[in-house]
């Protein structure tokens with residue numbers, strides 16, 4: 412079926428938008444209108460707040476918001492807010508947190524908080540002459556030009572840390588960068604960084620055009636292509652670690668601790684060596700990281716982009732976490748590059764984000780980095796532990812079973828009966844439905 416293009420959609424009211432979409436794409440079926448309206452909030456001011464977070468909003472999309480308690484992070488006991496739709500993530504985080512609570516908890520270390528951005532430009536000139544001009548003249552001018560923008564941030568102890576000229580001409584003809592490093596304190600700082608970079612880009616243009624050191628031909632070749640922050644922030648890095656005596660690695664799987672430590676270490680070594688496994692291993696880490704990133708109003712696309720680029724920096728995509736079992740000690744740690752904020756953005760606007768930050772004791776941005784790393788490490792520990800002991804399907808299917816039962820309208824009695832039936836075995840989707848049907852007397 413072909414559809415007509417919609418004109419002026421953004422200018423229509425919410426009701427009009429829904430009418431157009433339902434009529435054009437959903438055969439005018441009012442059931443779909445009702446689905447969208449079912450999620451409108453009765454509190455009009457709360458609804459307006461949500462509508463205005465984005466554009467062309469017609470409804471709200473709920474995510475489950477759960478709490479993983481018992482996280483001991485740097486000696487502080489915390490309950491982590493997790494917004495995630497995947498069943499078993501919050502349960503796994505809670506189980507791992509409890510396990511490590513009894514073994515000293517998570518220790519973290521901030522290895523850096525530097526964020527980066529670039530002015531990317533093309534300039535057909537002599538690299539040595541440009542470098543000389545940059546150091547003698549331009550760098551100072553760039554700092555001065557951004558002074559009014561950075562004044563507030565400097566008062567808070569942040570600002571531009573450095574501006575470097577990078578010669579990239581071996582990778583792309585005539586390509587240079589101004590690589591700018593920032594400390595944005597408690598804000599994620601995307602707007603601040605991009606505003607500074609745009610000023611830096613325009614100042615570069617002005618200064619080169621005004622300089623007598625470059626010929627007209629060189630000046631004509633100058634093209635500031637773009638000014639933009641980088642989501643790869645390898646120096647905005649936190650390490651989270653857990654450790655205990657190998658003999659303390661007993662859990663309900665019944666696997667002897669030495670066997671567990673060895674198998675766990677091998678699983679991590681495989682993720683270090685094999686990109687296909689590393690992708691899934693790191694996805695498990697991000698189950699824990701993203702859930703807290705979302706609950707605290709941060710940008711999970713940015714955190715995803717960052718970790719996966721970082722995981723490839725060695726030339727081959729690899730594990731973000733590492734493990735040793737030496738001298739009777741099991742040590743498991745994660746280096747997480749992550750740029751987040753606790754002020755600005757959604758943090759002061761979204762009521763649940765405010766709740767999350769209160770629940771976490773109003774952390775600073777570096778403290779939030781530590782919490783995210785602990786959450787990622789807990790999730791990774793839980794996943795790898797399941798993989799090397801019982802397999803993940805046992806735990807997953809238990810949670811998934813509830814989704815299947817809900818999907819098929821099971822009542823409380825039916826749920827209890829089916830859960831009991833499969834309490835000691837892994838059931839497939841098909842087997843759960845068959846059991847429900849048989850309870851209902853259908854073949």
Ligand code: MEV
Nearest residue numbers: 691692694695794795803
């Ligand atoms: C599922 O969301 C995540 C896992 O696949 C992670 C892993 O394999 O380590 C369980």
